[in-house]
Amino acid sequence: MTRNVRGLWALTVIALALSAGLARAADPPQRKKITTRSLQVSAAREPRFALQYRFEPSYLDQEAGNAAFLYQIVVAQMMQTNSGNEALDGDTLNQWYRDPVEDLPLEKVRGAITRFEHTFRLLQTAVRRQECTWEYPIRKEGVPYVSPLLNEYRMLTRLVAIKAKLEMHDGEMAAALKTLQAGMSLARDVGAGPNYVQHLVGLAMAAQTVRQLEGWIQKPDAPNLYWALSTLPDRLVDIRPALQTESEAVLAELPELRTLEQTVLSNEQVMDLWKRAATWVGYDTDRPRTALDVTGDITLMMSQYPRAKASLVEHGYARQTVETWPVLYAIVVDQYQQFRAIRDLVFKWTYMPFAQARDGLMQGERAVSGIWKYSHGSELANPFVDTLPAAYRIAFLDTRLARDVAMLRTVEAIRMYAADHNGKLPASLADITAVPVPQDPFQGRAFRYEARGKSAVLESPIPPDGGPRDGLRYEITLR
Amino acid sequence: MWYDSYSDRLMLYARNWLSEDTARDAVQGAFVRLMGQSLTPRDPQAWLFRTVRNEAITRLRRRERYQRHGQKLATQRLCWFESHPEDLIDAHTAHEVLMTLPEAQREVVLLRIWGQLSLKQIARIVGSPLTTVHSRYKAALAAIKERMQSSCRTRMD
Amino acid sequence: MPNENGLNPLEQELEAALGTLAPAQAGLSRDQIMFAAGQASMRRRNRAWQGVSSALVVLLLVSVSLRPDPTVIEVGPEVARIDAPRVAPPSVTSGDDDRGQAFRQYVRTRRAVLERGFDVLPASKPTRTPVGGPPLTREDLSDLLSST
Numbered sequence: 160m161t162r163n164v165r166g167l168w169a170l171t172v173i174a175l176a177l178s179a180g181l182a183r184a185a186d187p188p189q190r191k192k193i194t195t196r197s198l199q200v201s202a203a204r205e206p207r208f209a210l211q212y213r214f215e216p217s218y219l220d221q222e223a224g225n226a227a228f229l230y231q232i233v234v235a236q237m238m239q240t241n242s243g244n245e246a247l248d249g250d251t252l253n254q255w256y257r258d259p260v261e262d263l264p265l266e267k268v269r270g271a272i273t274r275f276e277h278t279f280r281l282l283q284t285a286v287r288r289q290e291c292t293w294e295y296p297i298r299k300e301g302v303p304y305v306s307p308l309l310n311e312y313r314m315l316t317r318l319v320a321i322k323a324k325l326e327m328h329d330g331e332m333a334a335a336l337k338t339l340q341a342g343m344s345l346a347r348d349v350g351a352g353p354n355y356v357q358h359l360v361g362l363a364m365a366a367q368t369v370r371q372l373e374g375w376i377q378k379p380d381a382p383n384l385y386w387a388l389s390t391l392p393d394r395l396v397d398i399r400p401a402l403q404t405e406s407e408a409v410l411a412e413l414p415e416l417r418t419l420e421q422t423v424l425s426n427e428q429v430m431d432l433w434k435r436a437a438t439w440v441g442y443d444t445d446r447p448r449t450a451l452d453v454t455g456d457i458t459l460m461m462s463q464y465p466r467a468k469a470s471l472v473e474h475g476y477a478r479q480t481v482e483t484w485p486v487l488y489a490i491v492v493d494q495y496q497q498f499r500a501i502r503d504l505v506f507k508w509t510y511m512p513f514a515q516a517r518d519g520l521m522q523g524e525r526a527v528s529g530i531w532k533y534s535h536g537s538e539l540a541n542p543f544v545d546t547l548p549a550a551y552r553i554a555f556l557d558t559r560l561a562r563d564v565a566m567l568r569t570v571e572a573i574r575m576y577a578a579d580h581n582g583k584l585p586a587s588l589a590d591i592t593a594v595p596v597p598q599d600p601f602q603g604r605a606f607r608y609e610a611r612g613k614s615a616v617l618e619s620p621i622p623p624d625g626g627p628r629d630g631l632r633y634e635i636t637l638r
Numbered sequence: 639m640w641y642d643s644y645s646d647r648l649m650l651y652a653r654n655w656l657s658e659d660t661a662r663d664a665v666q667g668a669f670v671r672l673m674g675q676s677l678t679p680r681d682p683q684a685w686l687f688r689t690v691r692n693e694a695i696t697r698l699r700r701r702e703r704y705q706r707h708g709q710k711l712a713t714q715r716l717c718w719f720e721s722h723p724e725d726l727i728d729a730h731t732a733h734e735v736l737m738t739l740p741e742a743q744r745e746v747v748l749l750r751i752w753g754q755l756s757l758k759q760i761a762r763i764v765g766s767p768l769t770t771v772h773s774r775y776k777a778a779l780a781a782i783k784e785r786m787q788s789s790c791r792t793r794m795d
Numbered sequence: 796m797p798n799e800n801g802l803n804p805l806e807q808e809l810e811a812a813l814g815t816l817a818p819a820q821a822g823l824s825r826d827q828i829m830f831a832a833g834q835a836s837m838r839r840r841n842r843a844w845q846g847v848s849s850a851l852v853v854l855l856l857v858s859v860s861l862r863p864d865p866t867v868i869e870v871g872p873e874v875a876r877i878d879a880p881r882v883a884p885p886s887v888t889s890g891d892d893d894r895g896q897a898f899r900q901y902v903r904t905r906r907a908v909l910e911r912g913f914d915v916l917p918a919s920k921p922t923r924t925p926v927g928g929p930p931l932t933r934e935d936l937s938d939l940l941s942s943t
Binding site for chain 1: 898913
Binding site for chain 3: 645646647648649650658662665717718719720722726727729732747750751752757772775776779780782783
């Protein structure tokens with residue numbers, strides 16, 4: 160290729176690249192990236208009996224007993240059924256869950272779901288138990304006691320979702336509601352478990368069940384679920400049990416911390432405490448911690464005495480008192496108090512609505528990562544702080560589920576409006592006055608809404624720190 | 639109080655390993671450390687001997703002259719004991735006889751007789767089982783007795 | 796008759812006789828010791844922990860490697876508590892190590908779930924072959940129910 164041809168070729172490539180870049184710049188980024196789903200809906204007033212449809216078993220249908228025990232029987236039954244040559248593998252199950260019902264090999268799916276009839280019947284019995292107490296021996300065995308069945312619960316949720324999908328396709332709305340009710344109760348009970356891992360699994364199960372309601376509201380003449388969704392708590396899956404346990408996890412592992420500020424420990428006792436704490440850290444590797452690792456970590460902690468002493472004096476301890484303490488005791492008291500302050504900073508905001516708590520949650524995250532600056536980037540500056548969970552992300556996921564429910568409630572409010580206004584969509588959400596329209600919990604304000612004739616767009620923008628999956632856009636068409 | 643009661647005995651103990659000057663540094667260091675403790679040791683006597691021992695071993699290993707230290711000590715002119723006419727045992731003889739003992743036996747004798755520590759305390763200081771310490775002590779006394787008797791016979795010859 | 800140290804009468808006499816020898820004077824200066832102690836006190840409040848930590852690191856190395864060396868230098872003198880109730884040292888057993896490892900694994904799992912999703916959780920795989928083993932007997936069932 161001659162020099163001139165090469166130059167021309169280079170210019171062409173550059174020009175093409177620039178034009179593509181300009182084209183991209185002209186499109187609002189979010190329109191390409193945000194999760195978008197189309198909903199074709201019919202107008203629908205609220206039911207004559209407003210609370211006719213519920214996602215919780217009726218009080219009179221409940222029975223005394225602990226659902227947690229029965230859930231394990233249900234899962235065992237499911238696994239027993241899912242054995243042999245006809246066992247469903249995870250990929251098949253995922254595909255049936257994700258695909259629209261129109262794309263499913265219906266007879267095959269029906270046959271597969273029918274095999275789990277006994278499982279579903281047991282599940283209906285389980286969700287009618289009055290309480291669900293997981294009874295993990297956390298106070299004795301610590302937080303790490305986690306149900307080994309979490310992935311099995313997720314599989315059960317997929318089966319429930321597929322069953323509901325088939326029932327709605329067949330027009331069996333009462334059966335579908337009963338199935339979705341069971342799925343919702345299962346998810347809420349699992350998610351109310353006493354640790355964050357189980358809570359996160361429950362969130363995912365709830366999100367998968369809620370997602371099936373998109374199929375419900377698109378059925379012609381589908382009953383309006385506005386009040387059914389409104390009777391659910393804002394936080395669909397209760398995080399409080401997990402919050403309680405996680406905030407005290409370190410104290411469960413190191414009981415002497417509970418009386419640390421009242422009882423002086425010797426250097427040897429602090430060393431023993433640090434040795435046990437040192438087994439926690441090094442989360443990025445599977446490599447077992449060696450004696451040298453532990454020694455190096457503890458040596459690093461020892462180097463903090465001057466800073467620890469200054470900090471204790473700054474926070475009200477008499478210098479004379481601190482100087483009578485064994486050196487390592489002074490360090491560990493400072494570590495523990497740092498931990499308490501940061502832990503409470505992290506956890507307090509999880510009790511608040513996300514839109515109000517976002518900045519506080521980020522402040523907590525910065526405090527956790529900021530502790531490292533005292534030790535040249537080592538997590539051993541404070542092994543207690545390093546056990547704190549990523550509260551911001553967990554609150555974010557909680558809020559995303561609440562957003563999904565709020566979006567569906569808003570769609571139901573729009574369907575209600577359309578039924579009361581000759582099949583017309585509201586020009587704005589403010590036009591809906593018969594029922595309160597929920598706000599976007601990420602933004603703390605109304606969802607974005609734009610109507611054009613028989614179509615409307617309802618959108619929850621991608622929140623800061625979120626990705627494409629975290630935004631949601633419904634393109635609504637009114638029949 | 640500790641200084642008055644134990645400085646001489648600690649010095650004697652330190653000289654089991656060290657020259658006079660170095661032993662003095664070691665003992666002085668032990669007292670300085672004792673005064674620097676934020677909490678009084680439960681057993682200050684044992685603490686002082688143990689601290690001196692640690693200091694001595696550290697210095698020996700650092701100098702890497704452990705093999706020759708026995709000879710070096712043997713050439714020390716200064717007697718470990720004060721000499722008085724009324725002594726039942728001649729100070730210099732006692733010094734010489736002690737120098738013929740294996741180092742481990744000599745250490746036990748110094749701690750027991752002049753350190754006035756129990757065999758149990760000694761076992762903790764030297765890091766050996768009580769039975770071992772007891773055996774060493776008995777063997778040391780037997781050797782001292784035999785060699786002092788031999789020394790008397792030699793002088794009288 | 797042997798005394799409490801197992802010494803016979805002759806050994807006891809020798810012990811007593813040796814004990815009459817007074818160690819030579821140390822030649823230490825009390826004033827020098829006091830001066831050195833004062834200097835050390837000024838440095839110690841910010842640096843004593845270096846010496847303690849070095850020695851304690853040695854102690855720690857030995858303890859975590861579980862190879863006690865009888866000639867190791869002891870550096871942790873027993874100290875008495877002042878005006879504080881003594882805390883009984885928690886017994887560090889192999890169970891405590893296992894528990895620490897379990898907590899570490901839990902924290903890792905929690906982080907992995909948040910960062911990578913639920914695929915990090917162990918999953919039961921459906922069996923393609925019939926469930927093996929003899930059918931449950933009445934005794935098996937009784938054991939199963941009584942263990943839950």
